[in-house]
Amino acid sequence: MDFAPSARALELAARTRAFMDDVVMPRESEVMRHGFSTALPTLLPLRDEAKRRGLWAPQLSTSLGGLGLSLVELAFVGEVLGESPLGHWAVNFQAPDAGNMELLHLAGTEAQQARFLEPLARGDIRSCFAMTEPDRPGSNPTWMETTATKDGDDYVINGHKWFTTGADGAAYAIVMAVTNDAAKSHERASMFLVPMDTAGVVFVRNLPVMGEAGGDWASHAELRLENVRVPSSNLLGEEGRGFALAQERLGPGRIHHCMRWLGICRRAYGLLVKRAVERPLQPFRALGHQQVVQHWIAESAIQIEAARLMVLKAAWTIDSHGQKAARDDVAMIKVMVARTLGDVLDRALQAHGGYGLIDDLPLAWFFRHERAARIYDGPDEVHLTSIARRILSARGLPG
Ligand SMILES: Cc1cc2nc3c(=O)[nH]c(=O)nc-3n(C[C@H](O)[C@H](O)[C@H](O)COP(=O)(O)OP(=O)(O)OC[C@H]3O[C@@H](n4cnc5c(N)ncnc54)[C@H](O)[C@@H]3O)c2cc1C
Numbered sequence: 001m002d003f004a005p006s007a008r009a010l011e012l013a014a015r016t017r018a019f020m021d022d023v024v025m026p027r028e029s030e031v032m033r034h035g036f037s038t039a040l041p042t043l044l045p046l047r048d049e050a051k052r053r054g055l056w057a058p059q060l061s062t063s064l065g066g067l068g069l070s071l072v073e074l075a076f077v078g079e080v081l082g083e084s085p086l087g088h089w090a091v092n093f094q095a096p097d098a099g100n101m102e103l104l105h106l107a108g109t110e111a112q113q114a115r116f117l118e119p120l121a122r123g124d125i126r127s128c129f130a131m132t133e134p135d136r137p138g139s140n141p142t143w144m145e146t147t148a149t150k151d152g153d154d155y156v157i158n159g160h161k162w163f164t165t166g167a168d169g170a171a172y173a174i175v176m177a178v179t180n181d182a183a184k185s186h187e188r189a190s191m192f193l194v195p196m197d198t199a200g201v202v203f204v205r206n207l208p209v210m211g212e213a214g215g216d217w218a219s220h221a222e223l224r225l226e227n228v229r230v231p232s233s234n235l236l237g238e239e240g241r242g243f244a245l246a247q248e249r250l251g252p253g254r255i256h257h258c259m260r261w262l263g264i265c266r267r268a269y270g271l272l273v274k275r276a277v278e279r280p281l282q283p284f285r286a287l288g289h290q291q292v293v294q295h296w297i298a299e300s301a302i303q304i305e306a307a308r309l310m311v312l313k314a315a316w317t318i319d320s321h322g323q324k325a326a327r328d329d330v331a332m333i334k335v336m337v338a339r340t341l342g343d344v345l346d347r348a349l350q351a352h353g354g355y356g357l358i359d360d361l362p363l364a365w366f367f368r369h370e371r372a373a374r375i376y377d378g379p380d381e382v383h384l385t386s387i388a389r390r391i392l393s394a395r396g397l398p399g
Helices: 007-034 036-052 071-081 097-107 110-122 242-278 291-321 324-351 353-357 363-374 380-394
Strands: 127-130 147-151 154-165 172-178 189-195 201-206 220-231 280-282
Touching: 007 036, 007 071, 071 242, 071 291, 097 110, 097 127, 097 242, 127 154, 154 172, 154 189, 172 220, 172 242, 189 220, 189 242, 242 291, 242 324, 242 363, 291 324, 324 353, 324 363, 324 380, 353 363
Parallel strands: 127 172
Antiparallel strands: 147 154, 147 172, 154 220, 172 189, 201 220
16 A cells, blocks of 8 residues: 655645645635625636646546546645635635536536536536435435426426535536436436526525525525426436436545545644644743643644545545445545544634634634535435444344
């Protein structure tokens, strides 16, 4: 097992670091103060600069204009980008577009790739992914209410979706809908490419997540699909393959999130240590002289190091043996890194007192936006159950 960074990964991580320090982080305060959509016109030049510096789309293959990195190499870059809420967006590596690009790359026809993938890879448009529904458990995506009924050469889609990240302003959605209710649970649903301006796509609202409805890419919408008619050529992959495709999308998606969360951990940890050194509690006595704060620092350092090594090992396993071989590794890091993120952020915020709660620092933003890490792409409990079941079934206990 070798997940030492290649020379290319180190060089790219260093250039990404410079891009983050010089270009991205100085724009953060505007987003914190006015919100992403208001700040957007001033943020677009970040994307031009990322292209100019050769940092565009590190997750994509070179044929699509990306950097063609291995997952291990990507881990080093993804962590640096994760330090700012804007890092991934600035280089077109943001969810849900990165996952959608992956899906279209895997399953799109030539015509679908030309219309939906290429402009997304260039950053000319955005997309969203509409699977979760208010009235069915998102943790069990084999059981959904949204239907797509064949009608001549079209499909007619009806349903109710929510938590559709970035739907506000997206050019199209990839929608999961049941095409055959009588099929086996994993073969009921299919995926459809649905332009957002199709008649019957109703944008209900951006959900007020932790008190913030946000806008544009930084938002999560509720949508209704009312007799939405799309041609059969908008079916993505084969009919009945929706669940399998969702799993293929979620595999790399989860590890991408983990890389990003490590970046947030690193940022929060850096702020924690800085605060411990710089905040006096009384003359000649800093916060960092308190043993409890020293322990927060040490605990955080240990957790981040362990989480990073686990992410690298999962990335190496996927690079070397494929996604299936890394099933447990990915489930483990999804739980481990999301928990580490929560712990480190909480300590950093606590160490800043009231200052930690206001948006002069990115901690409160991360706190609001990243509590969700333990819920999306599979809640902790679902991953824990699947890890335990595989362990127990290997010892002969039937599921
Ligand atoms: C910020 C954010 C962004 C999101 N973006 C998208 C998106 O772009 N597209 C999209 O389709 N969805 C998106 N989601 C939805 C997300 O995938 C779901 O919230 C997630 O799958 C959980 O589904 P649910 O909310 O319906 O919770 P439920 O399925 O109702 O689960 C609720 C809770 O029950 C517990 N639970 C569930 N299953 C089990 C189990 N088997 N064993 C033990 N306990 C269990 C867990 O604690 C879980 O948190 C997003 C969610 C958030 C918060």
